[in-house]
Amino acid sequence: MLYSLQPYLKYFALLGLVPWSESSHSQFIQRIYSASIIVFNVASFVISIYFPQTSEPFLSLIVNIIVFAAKILCVIVILLQMMVNYEDYYVFCMEIKCLGLRLQGELKMHVGGLSWQTYAKVMGLGIGFLLTLIPPIYVSINLSLLYFWPSLSSILIIRMHCVLMLLYVDLLGRHVSLLGNRLRNVLDCQLLGANCILDGDCNQLCSLEFLLALKQSHMDLYHLFTHFNNLFGWSILSTYVVLFTDSTVNLYWTQQVLAEVYDYQYLYATFSVFVPSLTIIFVFCRCGEFCKRQNELIGSYLRSLSCHPSPAREPAYNELLLEFIMQVEHNLLAINAEGFMETDNSLLMSLLAAKVTYLIVLMQFSSV
Template sequence: MLYSLHPYLKYFALLGLVPWSESCAHSQFVQKLYSAFLIILNAVNFGISINFPQNSELFLSLMVNVIVFVAKIVCVAVIVLQMMVHYDDYFRFCMEIKYLGLRLQCELKIHVGRLKWQSYAKILALGIGCLVTLLPSIYVALNGSLLYFWSSLLSILIIRMQFVLMLLYVDLLGQHASLLGKRLQNVLECHLMGANCSLDSNANRLCSLDFLLALKQCHMELYHLFTHFNDLFGWSILGTYVVLFSDSTVNIYWTQQVLAEVYQYKYLYATFSVFLPSFVNILVFCRYGEFCQRQSVMIGSYLRNLSFHPSIGRETSYKDLLTEFIMQVEQNLLTINAEGFMNADNSLLMSILAAKVTYLIVLMQFSSV
């Protein structure tokens, strides 16, 4: 699935987000130089713009501006550096997705195919939305004074496009977990029917020991795929979440300042075009992560229900393998984790919302001083 998108994904190399070439060492070296140039360019642009602050800017807003855009510069450096260091790991990750899909098709007789059109539509809509919502900020920057916007425009593009790419990868992982869960559900239903079902007109039975072993091995490979994704994009997820959280929180604060007539109403275009897509991205990514965790829970639920079936107790080898499988699923959860700092799920979304309220209250209290 991911390999079918490679002709399009490779253009993200212009932002330093994916390797341009898999085998050409010279091309990879040139792209590493280009990635280093992007990092230096971001830092230099911000360093130049910070030396020409606007005298009319309130101190608190000036300080908040600097903090937000420094966070973006650091986040971009983390994203680009992580990809520079893990070029080979990126292609290994893509190959692992391909091999897992082949294993699901050959051993479990699951038709993997491509992503559903709904997934393509969601990813495409988010990508276009991230680009289109830059237009109001550009309009305000051209017709007024939007501090540090131009120096951070490249950073905003890199961060938003990286987020879209990570959503695509997580959607792929969630689909594989869903396919494995559905096949386990078929095994459970087959046992409930008394093992009177066959697998797609194949001689092998769903209730066989070999099929359960294949399911167990596929789950372990899927867990390693989740782990590889977390290792490959963990710091990028963390940095992106920090930027999206600070961006959305600060721009809600600036919206309140505009409504209080501290700033002109034209700035509402810029603030809405920042905190709305930031909040949507946070929401969507948390929901994708929650979907993966739920699939992991459903897999464990199917296995535990299977272990209670009366026929299982009469087959010692099948029961022992099933017990090992249950322990494997309970210990190896399919989660999206950012270097151990947080899991992407609904609980993270609620924590972010609570933190937003707290920081907004603090900012409003300082602005009234």
């Protein structure tokens, strides 16, 4: 799937987010290009800090510097992690392709591509994230946004990186859903006593070989999730830090504008920052929750199979089924950011609760 999208995704290499090609020569040139992007962002940060705008209140100045530094560090992490993992990226693409072939060949499933809803969501978010850069540009030209111009490239890189991450996670979630649907077919056949006419051969679905193929497909999926977490874990963690700080700070500035501390035109800039940030957090957590729940469904289907034994089953089938259940319980299919957090609804609620806490702290300091 990613190989079929590569002719379009390779243009994200202009931001250093994907390798341009599998050629070692092209990858060496791209590493130099990505390093130059890092140097540009670091130089912009150093120059901007060396010549600060001292007319800003001290609290606003400190908050601006923290957010600015977080964005620069996030971009450095994203680009460095991709620079050292160009080959692993194509290995990840190949693993997705091999898993699709297994689902089509051994499990007799039509994999196909992503749904039009997924493409519409990813493209809509990408275009929306680009369009929301217009209001802060307008405000920065007419008034002044501290550190906006030096951080413009980092904002663009982070937002496009989020779009790519959403595409990858949707792709992983689709494969988990396909495997779950196939297990549901097996469960239906077992409950009907292998007398249904599903796919023309229900006896094959109830066979030991088919269960073994399902078990191996789940293990391949687990390795795919593990590879994804290793490939993008630090990038996801740093992106969440930036999204959290950026949205919290801009919510605070929105409150300050409503309190008539700043000009009302700053609302255009604050809304165009915290709304996309909250949208990314919400959508990404929901996609991770979808993968987690599909894995739980797979476990529930297997437990239902074990609770409805059939006299025609071989003893080896029941043993393999128990091994499969243990595998699903221990090898969770979840998006994990280097062990710091799992991307699901609980993370979403934790971030929202922390956001409220820090907003209260900022408001108390501003009133001092």
